[in-house]
Every structure is written in structure tokens, then in C-alpha cells.
Amino acid sequence: MIRTVRKPLGAVAGGLALMLALSSCGLDDSSSGAEGSDGGTLTIYTARDKGLAEAVVADFEAANPDYAGKVEILTLGAQEALERIRAEKANPQGDIWWGGTGQQMKQAAGDDVLAPAPEAVIDAVPEDLRDPAGLWVGEMQLAEVIFYNHDMLSEAEAPKDWDDLVAPEMADKLAIRDVEASGTMRSIYSAMIDRQYDAAGSPEAGYDWLRKLDANTKVYAANPTDLYLRVTRQEAAASAWNLQDVMLQIESQNAPYTPVIPESGAPMLVDGVAKIKNGPSSDAADAFLEFLLSEETQKDLSETYYQIPSIEMTETPAWLADLDLVEMDVDWDRIGQNESEWIGYWAENIKGKG
Amino acid sequence: MTGLAARLRNRSGTTSSDRFIYWLAIPLVLILLLYIVIPMFATARTSVDGGMGNYSGFFGGNSGRALGLSVGISVVSVITTGVIGTALAVLLTRFDFPGRNVLRLFAMLPMALPPLIGAVSFYFLYAESGILPRFLAQYFGADPGAVSANGVLGVLLVHTMTMYPYFYLAVSSGLAGSDASMEEAALNLGASRFTMWRTVLLPMLTPALVSGALLTFMVSMASFTAPQFYNVQTLTMQIVASRTSGAYELAAAQSTVLSVVSILFLLAMRWYQNRRVHRSASKGTPQAVKVIHGTLPRLGAGLGSTLLVLILMAPAAVIVLLAFTVDGSWTVQILPSQYTLGNFSRIFTDPSTLRPILVSSQMAFIAMIACTVVGVIASWVVTRWKGPGKGLLDVMVMIPWALPGTVVGVNLVTAFASPSPFNLGQVLIGSLWILPVAYFVRFLPLVFRSANAALAQIDPSVEEAARNLGAGHWRVLRTVTVPLMYRGILAGALMAFIQGFGEYVASVVIYPARFAPLSVEIYNRIYSNEFGTAAAYGTLQMGLILIVLIISQRLENPGSGGIAKMLKRRRRPTVETPLVGPMPPTATPLPIPSSAAPDLKPVK
Numbered sequence: 001m002i003r004t005v006r007k008p009l010g011a012v013a014g015g016l017a018l019m020l021a022l023s024s025c026g027l028d029d030s031s032s033g034a035e036g037s038d039g040g041t042l043t044i045y046t047a048r049d050k051g052l053a054e055a056v057v058a059d060f061e062a063a064n065p066d067y068a069g070k071v072e073i074l075t076l077g078a079q080e081a082l083e084r085i086r087a088e089k090a091n092p093q094g095d096i097w098w099g100g101t102g103q104q105m106k107q108a109a110g111d112d113v114l115a116p117a118p119e120a121v122i123d124a125v126p127e128d129l130r131d132p133a134g135l136w137v138g139e140m141q142l143a144e145v146i147f148y149n150h151d152m153l154s155e156a157e158a159p160k161d162w163d164d165l166v167a168p169e170m171a172d173k174l175a176i177r178d179v180e181a182s183g184t185m186r187s188i189y190s191a192m193i194d195r196q197y198d199a200a201g202s203p204e205a206g207y208d209w210l211r212k213l214d215a216n217t218k219v220y221a222a223n224p225t226d227l228y229l230r231v232t233r234q235e236a237a238a239s240a241w242n243l244q245d246v247m248l249q250i251e252s253q254n255a256p257y258t259p260v261i262p263e264s265g266a267p268m269l270v271d272g273v274a275k276i277k278n279g280p281s282s283d284a285a286d287a288f289l290e291f292l293l294s295e296e297t298q299k300d301l302s303e304t305y306y307q308i309p310s311i312e313m314t315e316t317p318a319w320l321a322d323l324d325l326v327e328m329d330v331d332w333d334r335i336g337q338n339e340s341e342w343i344g345y346w347a348e349n350i351k352g353k354g
Numbered sequence: 355m356t357g358l359a360a361r362l363r364n365r366s367g368t369t370s371s372d373r374f375i376y377w378l379a380i381p382l383v384l385i386l387l388l389y390i391v392i393p394m395f396a397t398a399r400t401s402v403d404g405g406m407g408n409y410s411g412f413f414g415g416n417s418g419r420a421l422g423l424s425v426g427i428s429v430v431s432v433i434t435t436g437v438i439g440t441a442l443a444v445l446l447t448r449f450d451f452p453g454r455n456v457l458r459l460f461a462m463l464p465m466a467l468p469p470l471i472g473a474v475s476f477y478f479l480y481a482e483s484g485i486l487p488r489f490l491a492q493y494f495g496a497d498p499g500a501v502s503a504n505g506v507l508g509v510l511l512v513h514t515m516t517m518y519p520y521f522y523l524a525v526s527s528g529l530a531g532s533d534a535s536m537e538e539a540a541l542n543l544g545a546s547r548f549t550m551w552r553t554v555l556l557p558m559l560t561p562a563l564v565s566g567a568l569l570t571f572m573v574s575m576a577s578f579t580a581p582q583f584y585n586v587q588t589l590t591m592q593i594v595a596s597r598t599s600g601a602y603e604l605a606a607a608q609s610t611v612l613s614v615v616s617i618l619f620l621l622a623m624r625w626y627q628n629r630r631v632h633r634s635a636s637k638g639t640p641q642a643v644k645v646i647h648g649t650l651p652r653l654g655a656g657l658g659s660t661l662l663v664l665i666l667m668a669p670a671a672v673i674v675l676l677a678f679t680v681d682g683s684w685t686v687q688i689l690p691s692q693y694t695l696g697n698f699s700r701i702f703t704d705p706s707t708l709r710p711i712l713v714s715s716q717m718a719f720i721a722m723i724a725c726t727v728v729g730v731i732a733s734w735v736v737t738r739w740k741g742p743g744k745g746l747l748d749v750m751v752m753i754p755w756a757l758p759g760t761v762v763g764v765n766l767v768t769a770f771a772s773p774s775p776f777n778l779g780q781v782l783i784g785s786l787w788i789l790p791v792a793y794f795v796r797f798l799p800l801v802f803r804s805a806n807a808a809l810a811q812i813d814p815s816v817e818e819a820a821r822n823l824g825a826g827h828w829r830v831l832r833t834v835t836v837p838l839m840y841r842g843i844l845a846g847a848l849m850a851f852i853q854g855f856g857e858y859v860a861s862v863v864i865y866p867a868r869f870a871p872l873s874v875e876i877y878n879r880i881y882s883n884e885f886g887t888a889a890a891y892g893t894l895q896m897g898l899i900l901i902v903l904i905i906s907q908r909l910e911n912p913g914s915g916g917i918a919k920m921l922k923r924r925r926r927p928t929v930e931t932p933l934v935g936p937m938p939p940t941a942t943p944l945p946i947p948s949s950a951a952p953d954l955k956p957v958k
Binding site for chain 2: 041043049050051072074075076077079080083084086087088089090091093103104107151178180181182183186219220222223224225226228229230232233234235249252253254255256339340343344347348352
């Protein structure tokens with residue numbers, strides 16, 4: 001009995017060896033450099049598009065030959081980047097955190113995991129678009145706008161302003177990115193409450209508005225991709241999202257979208273970049289920040305990727321000048337204090353009930 | 355080893371066995387403490403950072419409702435996956451029909467659905483603009499909104515379709531390890547087929563069902579993608595919302611409650627299983643496969659299995675379809691109108707394409723080996739441990755399964771960030787080793803539960819007999835126990851490998867520079883909305899896993915050389931039918947062997 005049942009074990013071992021053989025090559029040749037991170041390597045955690053990040057890094061290496069081949073990009077969501085940096089606090093592995101909402105950057109600054117950017121960079125960014133001490137700086141501004149599928153709505157039917165979104169004609173025509181798990185959507189919804197706060201003296205007016213918006217919302221999309229799919233595939237006709245992503249979708253994916261700058265203005269969110277405290281390559285991090293926030297790089301990003309730079313530019317890119325962008329007057333400090341409460345109230349009492 | 359065996363043999367049987375278990379338990383507990391308990395305890399500690407305020411009012415408010423919804427969804431998921439998984443296992447282990455082998459292969463595939471695009475494939479199938487609702491709308495005039503999967507139903511659909519393998523694998527290995535002679539004895543003693551199933555087979559399958567139920571319940575409690583996709587406010591959604599708003603203590607409290615509920619369920623299932631232990635003392639010659647005869651039944655079975663394959667394969671097939679679709683061209687049509695090979699050529703012309711695949715496959719493989727070794731020892735210790743404390747060991751292994759993946763990842767990074775007495779000075783962040791450690795921690799429960807179910811079917815007296823015949827402890831484990839449970843081990847190891855291969859949520863918080871796993875690369879493509887390329891990657895992933903599945907099926911199936919011969923020898927001499935194909939058609943009722951007396955004894 002013992003002899004017979006030992007055979008399957010041999011077979012299992014053989015199979016395992018086969019699987020090992022299937023996969024046991026290819027990593028060694030390149031693992032040498034990364035294992036002992038020698039301090040010369042600049043590690044960037046980025047929530048930006050990988051192609052964009054790689055292009056900027058390639059330019060950076062060309063401009064600073066000292067760092068050529070020594071820059072590592074790790075792509076991950078902004079929230080994950082924040083969690084990772086917090087968790088690695090005792091032994092930071094990254095040098096730069098590139099791409100995160102102002103809210104997330106503030107949190108990280110509060111958790112003492114960020115270091116100030118070089119003076120030149122701090123000075124280049126206006127004070128209201130960065131941390132007072134320069135622990136993080138705004139790299140670009142995201143205009144939150146309305147967009148619609150022009151295969152489904154004509155220009156006349158399309159919403160022109162925020163209040164058009166809650167009109168009865170838009171009933172069941174909206175797709176909204178799931179609010180609670182999205183820093184961007186939390187900010188847009190808070191801005192909608194904030195703009196009516198002064199008149200009413202309470203968030204109630206904003207809540208009422210969001211209740212009507214919820215009634216018109218056909219579906220809450222799980223993630224940005226889901227949102228694009230649902231609008232492209234004509235499940236919903238319109239949505240609110242940031243201008244840059246909408247423009248990129250139109251350009252790179254041929255998406256049938258038309259962006260609308262709301263007449264009463266678009267809330268402008270900051271998207272930041274920060275130096276991680278006690279990261280392995282501090283000098284390289286400074287050099288990268290200076291490069292990223294130079295006018296030349298920003299001009300390039302603005303023209304290729306529809307970014308709205310946070311630094312003062314000598315000339316506005318043509319596409320932006322054409323759009324006639326109006327900024328909505330939003331009290332971001334009040335939002336910072338109340339966001340959790342407002343969004344919590346919305347999730348509990350408004351979402352899915354309108 | 356012989357010295358040790360001789361030394362132990364001098365003492366009385368039970369005492370030396372106990373001693374051996376304690377001796378094995380020491381390194382095991384150390385490993386569990388080091389990699390699982392201490393890192394995961396960080397969550398509970400964070401939750402009480404600001405006092406108990408995060409727990410007060412938990413059950414009244416939104417969180418309480420979300421918890422109720424989570425538990426409800428998990429319970430229903432257990433039932434639906436249980437029914438489908440068990441039915442499929444019985445069908446595939448007991449009957450032979452056209453298409454059986456294909457179905458056996460594809461039954462495991464839902465587990466290999468790549469994360470991120472896996473959920474998207476359900477969108478393309480069952481959402482309002484999905485293939486099925488659009489098809490029904492166009493040809494049957496149905497309202498696409500009404501026939502699409504939504505809300506809780508959608509979550510249950512995704513759970514059922516992706517989690518039934520937990521039951522399927524456990525029950526399959528349980529059925530394979532059951533002894534045909536007992537069923538025959540029951541039938542000969544006058545029991546009807548139904549009575550035989552109710553009183554003989556189902557009790558024998560209790561450990562397998564418990565294993566499936568536990569894995570499914572806990573993983574549905576921790577499931578996030580499906581609830582987010584169908585917008586159902588489960589507790590995991592609240593955890594993510596809390597983290598997004600920066601309320602980390604609250605998120606930790608919610609995670610703790612989530613895992614406590616899962617652990618309570620675990621303890622309840624343990625209690626239930628211990629009340630009804632059914633073991634087989636014989637070595638368990640599996641019931642012969644029943645061949646379906648006659649043109650009509652065969653045709654029916656063939657059609658039925660084709661339909662099943664279609665349903666099970668649909669999400670995977672959609673990913674393959676997307677891989678050949680021009681990005682952005684599939685808008686209002688039922689099926690895409692423009693096809694391309696560009697997505698594949700794009701990833702094959704990129705020299706760095708192969709790297710993520712190599713990283714994922716090797717890390718998952720290393721983790722699988724560790725899971726197998728530790729999981730088998732752990733299950734053996736827990737099952738054979740006499741006295742108190744085995745429940746605790748069980749909980750120690752299972753904790754990570756009850757926590758959301760991100761929490762596991764963050765806890766591991768925190769625990770292994772800098773040298774401390776609690777991690778024995780190991781710094782894992784920034785090194786490649788943190789990936790297999792994370793996969794080990796997350797997927798050890800799969801091997802453990804599966805091995806546990808297999809072990810629970812084996813009577814300790816078989817081991818005692820071997821001991822009495824003079825075998826040492828290691829030899830008994832190596833030559834009797836492990837071979838008897840090898841199907842369970844294989845099933846668990848397979849699950850651990852497949853899931854490690856596609857792991858995303860923990861990987862993304864821990865992966866070291868230059869070693870991005872496959873799932874992170876898929877995320878990058880999705881983020882850039884390069885859907886076709888992401889799907890092409892996903893297709894590659896599924897293809898590789900399919901190869902692994904074929905290999906493992908070869909291992910299990912008496913189709914290939916060594917095992918075939920072995921099984922032939924095990925077969926009783928009265929069955930003269932030669933081995934044709936994977937399974938011999940043995941329609942004649944098997945005689946009861948006089949030697950292997952049926953021994954089904956309820957303990958306690």
C-alpha cells in the first residue's frame with residue numbers, strides 16, 4: 001500500500017518542477033541593480049498616467065545625465081500611494097509622490113511623511129496652490145466640468161451649467177463616478193454644497209440640490225473606466241469629470257464626448273506633487289521637482305496632455321485660451337473642515353433616495 | 355530521523371504522538387506569529403488609537419446596516435456557490451459524458467479571471483449595455499434595464515460565478531477520497547440512493563462543505579470590487595470611504611469588526627464540524643465513474659455541459675473578445691464591429707512585457723510552495739491536536755482571509771519596514787521577498803482549509819496502524835497521511851497559485867521598484883483606458899493559468915503513465931475493463947470487497 005500511494009507524490013513533485021521550469025528564468029539578469037538600492041536611484045510613486053510619467057522621466061534623464069537610468073517609476077492609485085507612504089514611514093522607499101488631490105497631500109503632510117520642496121519650486125507655485133511650508137506643491141489644476149456624449153444629445157439639449165444637471169429633462173441621463181471612494185467626486189460634491197452655503201447659512205440647500213441630482217442619476221460608476229464605458233456605450237448621456245481626462249479621452253480614445261465649461265464656473269482642484277521625507281535620494285528628488293515644475297516642462301505637458309499648470313506661465317496654451325475657463329469661487333478651507341460630514345450625510349441620506 | 359523515531363517509539367503511543375505534534379507546532383506557531391498575527395494585530399491596535407469612540411454607535415448607524423448587508427450577501431453567496439459548486443463536483447466526479455474533460459478544465463477558470471478586468475467583463479455581459487440585455491432587447495423586445503443585473507443581485511451573480519470553485523474543488527477532492535465500498539454496503543443493506551446520499555455521502559463531505567463555506571463566506575465579507583461595481587453599500591465600501599476621507603482609525607475599526615464577524619463564523623463552523631465527524635478507516639478507493647449510455651441521454655448531457663461551459667466561460671470569453679476589439683469601437687452594438695490584432699502586437703513589441711508575467715508567476719510559485727508546506731503541517735497539527743488551543747491556531751491561519759487585501763498589504767509593509775524584535779530584524783520592504791510573503795499570508799488559508807478537509811476524512815487509526823507497524827512519525831506523515839490527502843493539497847495549492855498570480859490589491863501597496871506584477875501592469879493599461887491592451891494581458895494570464903490547470907489535471911487524472919499504472923493496480927481484480935482514455939467505462943456494479951469492511955463511524 002505504501003509503495004503504491006507514494007507515486008502520486010512523485011508525480012506532483014514532477015509537475016511542480018515542470019511549473020518551476022516554466023517560469024524560472026528571466027528575472028535574475030536584471031535583479032542585481034534593484035536589490036541593493038544604492039541610494040543613487042530616484043524612486044517615484046505616481047498616480048499619473050504611466051505613459052506621461054515615462055515621457056517626463058525620459059526628458060528629465062536627458063536634461064540631467066547624472067541620473068540617466070537611475071529613475072524608477074512605480075504606478076499606483078493616489079490613495080494607494082498615500083497608504084504606502086504612510087506604511088513605509090519607518091523606512092521610506094520612495095522619493096517623490098507625484099499625483100494626489102490637495103486633500104490627500106494635506107493628510108500626508110499632517111502625518112509627517114513629507115519634506116519641503118526646494119525653495120525655487122515653492123516660490124514658483126502660488127501660495128493658495130501649495131502647502132504653506134512647501135511640504136507639497138500643486139503641480140497642476142484640474143477643472144471639474146460637465147461632459148456629454150454628442151451622439152446622444154445635441155448641443156441645444158446638452159446641459160450648460162450645473163443647475164441644468166438637476167433639470168427634469170436630464171432625468172435618468174447621468175452617470176456619476178461613485179462619490180465616496182473618489183477624492184475628485186468628493187470635492188465636486190462638496191463644492192456644490194459650498195456654493196450654496198453662504199446664501200442658506202447651512203448645507204441644507206446644497207443637500208436639496210444633490211437630492212435632485214441623485215434623482216437624475218441613472219448609475220453610479222465604480223471607477224473612471226466604468227464611467228467612460230457607460231457614457232461611451234450610451235447607457236448615460238452626461239456626467240461631471242475633470243477636463244484633462246475628458247480631453248485625453250477624446251484625443252486618444254476617439255471618445256464621442258464634448259466638454260462643457262459650466263457658465264457659473266468650474267471648481268478647480270489642485271493635483272499635487274511632494275517630496276517624501278527621509279527618502280533614499282534627496283538630491284535627485286529636488287532635481288526632479290525643479291525639472292517638473294519648470295516652465296518648459298509644464299508648457300510641454302500643457303500642450304500635449306491638456307494640463308492647466310499651477311505655476312505662472314508667460315503664455316496660455318491655445319486650447320485653454322479657446323475654452324474661456326471660469327473658475328468657481330469655492331471656500332476650500334470650509335470644505336476641508338466639513339467634507340467628511342457632508343459626504344457622510346449624502347451617502348446615508350441622499351444617495352439612491354432621490 | 356531514525357534516531358528520533360526510535361527514541362519516540364520507546365514511549366507510549368499517544369504521548370509520543372502528542373509530543374510530535376507539539377514539537378511540530380512550535381515552528382508553526384512562530385511562523386504564524388511572525389508573518390500573520392503580529393502584523394495583522396496592527397489593525398486592531400489602530401482602531402483603538404483614539405479610544406473606543408470608533409466602535410461606539412457602530413451597530414446603530416450606517417456601518418451597522420452595511421454590516422448586516424455584508425453578512426446577508428455572504429450567507430446567500432455561500433448557499434448559491436455551495437449548490438453550484440457541489441452539483442458540478444458530483445457531476446464531474448461521478449458521471450462520464452461527452453464534454454466532461456473540457457468542463458473539468460474550464461470549471462476552474464473563473465478563479466483565473468484577472469482582477470480589475472474580471473469585474474469589467476461582467477459589465478460587458480450583464481449590465482444594461484451588456485451583451486445579454488442588448489441581445490434580449492433586440493430579439494425578444496425585452497427592456498434592457500429590466501433584464502440587466504443590478505444592485506445586490508449583481509453582486510450575488512459575480513460572487514456565485516467567481517467563488518463556486520471553493521466548493522467545487524473541496525467537494526471534488528472529498529468525493530475522490532471517499533470509499534466506494536461504504537456506498538455499496540449502504541445500498542446492499544437496503545438503503546435507497548437518496549438515503550445513501552443523505553446518511554453516507556453528505557456526512558462524509560461535511561469537512562469539504564465546511565471548507566467551501568468558510569472560504570466563500572469570508573471572501574465575500576471582504577469582497578470589494580463587486581459591491582463597488584453594483585453600488586451596494588457593504589462594510590467594505592464603508593472601509594474604503596473611511597480611508598478615502600482619511601479616517602484611518604474608523605477604517606481600522608470597521609476592518610476589525612469585519613474580521614471578528616468572519617472569525618465568529620469560522621468558530622461556528624468548527625463547532626458544527628466537530629459535532630459530526632465522519633471518517634473512513636479504509637484507504638478509500640473512489641467510486642467508479644458512471645458512464646451515461648444511450649444516444650438521447652448522451653446528447654442531453656453533451657448539450658447540458660456545453661451550456662454550462664458557455665455560462666462559466668462567458669466572462670473569460672468576453673476578455674478574449676475585448677483583446678481583439680479596437681478600443682472605443684464597441685459602443686451600441688451587441689458584439690464588437692471592428693477587430694484587430696494590434697492589442698497583442700502592442701504588448702509583444704514592448705520589450706518589458708514579459709517581465710511582469712515572470713514576476714507574477716515566480717512570486718506566486720514561491721508563495722505556493724510555502725503555503726503548501728506550512729498549510730499541510732498546520733492542518734495536520736490542528737486536526738490531530740488534543741486539548742484546547744486548536745481553535746486558536748485555526749483562527750491564526752485564517753485572519754488574513756477575513757481582512758480586505760489593502761489592509762493586509764499595509765499591515766505587512768508597516769510590520770516589515772524597519773528592524774524590530776517583532777519581525778526578528780527582517781526588513782522586507784523594497785526587496786523582492788515581500789511579494790511572496792504577502793501572497794503566502796493571503797493565500798495560506800486556501801491550502802490550509804483544503805488540506806484540513808482532506809485530513810478530516812482520514813481516521814487517525816490509519817496513522818496509528820502505521821506507527822504500530824514500526825514507522826516513525828515523519829515516515830507516517832510522508833507515506834500515509836500526505837498521500838491520502840494529496841488531492842486536497844493539490845487543490846489548495848492550485849488555488850493559491852492562481853490567486854497569487856493575479857493578486858492586485860495587496861501587491862500594489864508593496865511591490866518593489868522594477869518588479870511590477872502583472873496585475874499592476876493591467877491596472878496601468880486600464881487607467882490609460884487602453885482596454886484592448888489590458889484585455890490582451892488578461893488573456894495571456896488566463897492562457898498561462900489554463901496551462902497550469904491542464905498540468906494539474908494530468909497529475910490528478912489517471913491518463914498519464916505512472917499514475918495510470920498505479921491506479922490500475924489499485925483497481926479490484928474483478929473489474930476487467932482495460933483503461934481506455936482517462937476513465938474506464940465500468941457500468942457493472944462493483945462487488946463489495948470482503949477485506950475492506952465499511953467503517954463509517956460517527957465520533958462523539
